[in-house]
Amino acid sequence: MPTSWQDTVIDDIHAGKRIGDQYIVDMIRDAVLSQRLPPGTRLPEATLGEIFGVSRSVVRKALTRLVADHVVVQQPNQVARVASPDIEETKEIFAARRLVEGEVAALLAGKLSPAQHKELQRIIAEEHDAHQQGDEARRVKCSLAVHRYLADQSPNRVLGGMLADLILRTSIVIALYKRAGMEACYLDHDHADLLNLLESGSPQQACDRMRQHLSDLEALLDLRPQEGRIDLAAILGGVA
Amino acid sequence: MPTSWQDTVIDDIHAGKRIGDQYIVDMIRDAVLSQRLPPGTRLPEATLGEIFGVSRSVVRKALTRLVADHVVVQQPNQVARVASPDIEETKEIFAARRLVEGEVAALLAGKLSPAQHKELQRIIAEEHDAHQQGDEARRVKCSLAVHRYLADQSPNRVLGGMLADLILRTSIVIALYKRAGMEACYLDHDHADLLNLLESGSPQQACDRMRQHLSDLEALLDLRPQEGRIDLAAILGGVA
DNA sequence: GTCACCCTCTCTGTATACAGCTTGTGAATT
DNA sequence: AATTCACAAGCTGTATACAGAGAGGGTGAC
Numbered sequence: 001m002p003t004s005w006q007d008t009v010i011d012d013i014h015a016g017k018r019i020g021d022q023y024i025v026d027m028i029r030d031a032v033l034s035q036r037l038p039p040g041t042r043l044p045e046a047t048l049g050e051i052f053g054v055s056r057s058v059v060r061k062a063l064t065r066l067v068a069d070h071v072v073v074q075q076p077n078q079v080a081r082v083a084s085p086d087i088e089e090t091k092e093i094f095a096a097r098r099l100v101e102g103e104v105a106a107l108l109a110g111k112l113s114p115a116q117h118k119e120l121q122r123i124i125a126e127e128h129d130a131h132q133q134g135d136e137a138r139r140v141k142c143s144l145a146v147h148r149y150l151a152d153q154s155p156n157r158v159l160g161g162m163l164a165d166l167i168l169r170t171s172i173v174i175a176l177y178k179r180a181g182m183e184a185c186y187l188d189h190d191h192a193d194l195l196n197l198l199e200s201g202s203p204q205q206a207c208d209r210m211r212q213h214l215s216d217l218e219a220l221l222d223l224r225p226q227e228g229r230i231d232l233a234a235i236l237g238g239v240a
Numbered sequence: 241m242p243t244s245w246q247d248t249v250i251d252d253i254h255a256g257k258r259i260g261d262q263y264i265v266d267m268i269r270d271a272v273l274s275q276r277l278p279p280g281t282r283l284p285e286a287t288l289g290e291i292f293g294v295s296r297s298v299v300r301k302a303l304t305r306l307v308a309d310h311v312v313v314q315q316p317n318q319v320a321r322v323a324s325p326d327i328e329e330t331k332e333i334f335a336a337r338r339l340v341e342g343e344v345a346a347l348l349a350g351k352l353s354p355a356q357h358k359e360l361q362r363i364i365a366e367e368h369d370a371h372q373q374g375d376e377a378r379r380v381k382c383s384l385a386v387h388r389y390l391a392d393q394s395p396n397r398v399l400g401g402m403l404a405d406l407i408l409r410t411s412i413v414i415a416l417y418k419r420a421g422m423e424a425c426y427l428d429h430d431h432a433d434l435l436n437l438l439e440s441g442s443p444q445q446a447c448d449r450m451r452q453h454l455s456d457l458e459a460l461l462d463l464r465p466q467e468g469r470i471d472l473a474a475i476l477g478g479v480a
Numbered sequence: 481g482t483c484a485c486c487c488t489c490t491c492t493g494t495a496t497a498c499a500g501c502t503t504g505t506g507a508a509t510t
Numbered sequence: 511a512a513t514t515c516a517c518a519a520g521c522t523g524t525a526t527a528c529a530g531a532g533a534g535g536g537t538g539a540c
Contacts, residue, residue: 020523044491055525056492064301068308077492077531092398099399103339158332159339162402169398260493284521295495296522317501317522 005031005051024052024062032071032082033144033168034137035175039084043072070169083172087223090173094218097166101147101214102207104154104163109198109206116153117199123149124191131186139186144171146191170217177221187216245271245291264292264302272311272322273384273408274377275415279324283312310409323412327463330413334458337406341387341454342447344394344403349438349446356393357439363389364431371426379426384411386431410457417461427456 005027017023031037048059063080066072074080085093112120127142147167154160190213197206245267257263271277288299303320306312314320325333352360367382387407394400430453437446 046491057524057526060492061300061304061523064304065308068305079491089398092396095396096398096402099339099343156332156335158329158336158406162336166398286521297494297496300522319521 019052019054019058021058021061021065024048024054024059025065027052028062028066029069029071029168033171034141035171037082039082039172039176041082043080043082045080069165071172083169084176085169085173087177087225090177090221090223091218093166093169093173094214097163097170098211098214100159100163100166101150102211104150104156104159105194105198105210106203106207107155107159108150108153109201109203111155112198117195120146120149120195120198124195127191131188143186143191174217174221177223179220179222187213187220190216259292259294259298261298261301261305264288264294264299265305267292268302268306269309269311269408273411274381275411277322279322279412279416281322283320283322285320309405311412323409324416325409325413327417327465330417330461330463331458333406333409333413334454337403337410338451338454340399340403340406341390342451344390344396344399345434345438345450346443346447347395347399348390348393349441349443351395352438356389357435360386360389360435360438364435367431371428383426383431386434414457414461417463419460419462427453427460430456 008027028037028043043063045056045059045063048062049056052059063072063074067074067080070083072080073083123142123145127139127146130136130138130142144167148164151160151163151167154163194206194209194213197209201209248267268277268283283303285296285299285303288302289296292299303312303314307314307320310323312320313323363382363385367379367386370376370379370382384407388404391400391403391407394403434446434449434453437449441449
């Protein structure tokens with residue numbers, strides 16, 4: 001599976017890009033966000049080193065940072081793995097995200113610059129388009145882009161950073177707990193609604209709508225305490 | 241300055257403790273919390289390695305983690321330093337902390353176990369005692385202990401973790417911006433009040449009181465845009 | 481057939497070596 | 511006296527070597 005990265009990496013090297021720990025962190029983060037790296041995936045240092053063409057020193061630094069971000073878990077003398085939070089932690093992540101992203105929405109409400117409004121509109125339009133065409137991967141990417149943009153544009157950058165972390169962790173738990181058969185987590189007009197309230201609503205309205213949006217998202221997951229399945233996936237997991 | 245650590249470290253080694261990156265992270269975190277390491281202090285890898293009796297590999301891992309925690313800042317090819325946030329970031333840290341710790345207080349309100357109540361009471365009593373005796377260092381330690389205990393006991397551990405980070409960052413900015421002449425940041429009955437509301441108040445009341453407490457704390461700082469002083473301290477700084 | 485043990489292989493933890501960048505110092509020049 | 515240039519020292523970035531922990535498989539005894 002990481003073999004598919006090889007080519008990208010080689011391209012980037014030829015493009016003169018610098019391969020360092022930042023690069024590796026970005027690549028892995030992105031792979032987790034787009035659910036190309038499922039929770040529980042093994043991430044041996046030597047393997048990653050070969051893929052990215054660097055020594056273990058660099059890989060280790062990248063992994064340490066990813067552990068701090070809660071994207072990767074590491075136990076002493078064991079292979080690092082993509083995190084796979086349990087159900088309780090999942091609920092806590094959503095609760096935390098409601099709190100933080102609700103506040104970010106409130107801070108942004110009524111204060112969007114024309115450029116910001118336009119950018120959000122563009123992303124949401126593309127998301128809608130992707131959905132129409134059934135291009136699921138692109139739709140997910142756009143959906144994430146909406147929230148990541150809000151995190152980036154948060155007037156309070158500390159909150160913005162915290163939100164960026166929570167978005168990442170949310171992606172992981174969605175990959176873990178999305179209902180089988182449910183092709184996607186798509187709430188049709190939510191993002192457009194949200195944009196309207198950010199543009200012309202009160203902070204309280206924007207906050208409430210955001211919190212509702214996130215609760216709806218959480219409700220699409222299957223968070224009942226069904227023992228077997230998750231642990232199996234996580235522990236036997238690998239990439240197979 | 242770090243020489244004072246030497247002895248502690250040697251003791252710990254003889255006590256059979258394992259010196260690893262976790263140990264170093266804890267020591268530095270603690271030194272920052274108790275304001276023994278002022279913002280801007282240089283932290284060269286080799287020096288830390290000698291002090292703790294480990295190689296740079298271990299020190300580098302510890303520093304990477306501290307950077308992720310926003311306790312230390314690192315620029316390429318430059319010595320790591322204790323973070324020294326600017327005034328704007330300081331305000332953002334306080335705003336974020338009001339949001340998070342307010343929520344934690346709300347979650348805890350009316351749900352304190354007898355053991356939790358007792359422990360908080362004990363810490364607050366010791367804080368009061370330390371204040372009476374003019375033992376400033378101990379009072380600060382107790383004051384921090386109150387908030388750290390709340391972070392630890394947060395029913396939502398994700399929020400708890402975020403709060404722990406914010407407490408650390410708050411300590412740093414207090415060290416940076418506390419008013420000269422103002423010996424301490426002590427709000428006499430705030431913690432006792434808070435405990436009362438956590439015990440018998442509504443979530444909303446506890447949240448509001450916590451937010452107020454944090455705003456009062458922020459108000460004790462000197463956050464006017466006075467250029468020179470801070471940058472001087474941070475940049476010329478060192479430990480001198 | 482099953483269980484226990486041992487061996488091997490893989491992977492991580494740590495130390496160390498070397499290369500390159502950055503900064504400060506001192507001399508030479510204007 | 512001020513300025514610039516060059517050299518030297520201090521530190522970081524990266525690679526690599528080696529030791530030790532863990533997991534899995536195979537073999538032997540019961």
